Amino acid sequence: MHEIICLNGVTAGYEGRAQITGMSMSVAERDFVGITGPNGSGKTTLLRVILGLLKPMSGSVEYYRGGHKVAHLRMGYLPQYNAIDHDFPISVYDTVLSGLCGTKPLWGRFKREHRDMADRAISAMGIDDISQRPIKALSGGQLQRVLLARAIVAKPEVLVLDEPDTYIDRQFKDQMHSLLAGINSDCAIVMVSHDREYITSAARHVITMNR
Ligand SMILES: Nc1ncnc2c1ncn2[C@@H]1O[C@H](COP(=O)(O)OP(=O)(O)OP(=O)(O)O)[C@@H](O)[C@H]1O
Numbered sequence: 772m773h774e775i776i777c778l779n780g781v782t783a784g785y786e787g788r789a790q791i792t793g794m795s796m797s798v799a800e801r802d803f804v805g806i807t808g809p810n811g812s813g814k815t816t817l818l819r820v821i822l823g824l825l826k827p828m829s830g831s832v833e834y835y836r837g838g839h840k841v842a843h844l845r846m847g848y849l850p851q852y853n854a855i856d857h858d859f860p861i862s863v864y865d866t867v868l869s870g871l872c873g874t875k876p877l878w879g880r881f882k883r884e885h886r887d888m889a890d891r892a893i894s895a896m897g898i899d900d901i902s903q904r905p906i907k908a909l910s911g912g913q914l915q916r917v918l919l920a921r922a923i924v925a926k927p928e929v930l931v932l933d934e935p936d937t938y939i940d941r942q943f944k945d946q947m948h949s950l951l952a953g954i955n956s957d958c959a960i961v962m963v964s965h966d967r968e969y970i971t972s973a974a975r976h977v978i979t980m981n982r
Contacts (some may be wrong), residue, residue: 791980
């Protein structure tokens with residue numbers, strides 16, 4: 772399998788202060804990389820570097836498709852639950868559709884094909900019955916499904932998940948894990964989780980952050 776993401780000696784942090792130092796790692800096609808570690812150890816910072824949202828202070832991040840270097844990959848991102856504004860006045864359907872913003876011009880309208888993609892992601896997550904509800908009316912587990920639908924709607928090459936298994940019950944946790952196994956058949960996954968048992972059984976590679 773080709774490598775699709777390579778981090779070479781990356782040091783990154785905020786306001787001139789490094790939170791991860793000299794880190795090298797790679798993600799291959801259809802890989803499953805699990806990231807664990809204590810609070811504040813730099814897991815989300817690493818995800819932001821992988822996503823290209825945080826520029827390294829030194830070192831480099833490279834992306835490849837089919838063995839050829841490219842500027843970007845299609846990435847789906849499920850941020851940490853607490854990073855979401857739960858009171859934002861937006862419906863489930865529009866939240867999922869917003870995962871397609873990067874596939875149209877900034878001021879362009881969504882087309883029929885975008886709406887079909889949103890419908891498919893909503894069905895795949897089993898949230899058809901709540902698609903017109905405002906997100907502030909959802910339970911934690913329902914919101915996590917919506918955010919997962921938003922992360923997969925653009926058919927990403929890499930799915931980046933920051934603790935998607937918090938605030939969900941045992942039943943949906945199992946359901947989500949089998950959804951992820953299906954997604955992983957043609958999409959690489961990079962996932963932060965405190966569920967060591969799941970990570971060590973599902974992931975092909977495990978990174979333990981400890982500064
Ligand atoms: N935007 C920011 N500005 C300044 N410092 C930040 C910022 N984001 C995170 N930090 C600090 O960087 C360190 C690493 O944070 P990070 O969120 O990467 O850790 P984490 O392992 O994901 O933690 P958690 O498990 O609590 O989510 C922490 O000390 C945090 O306070």
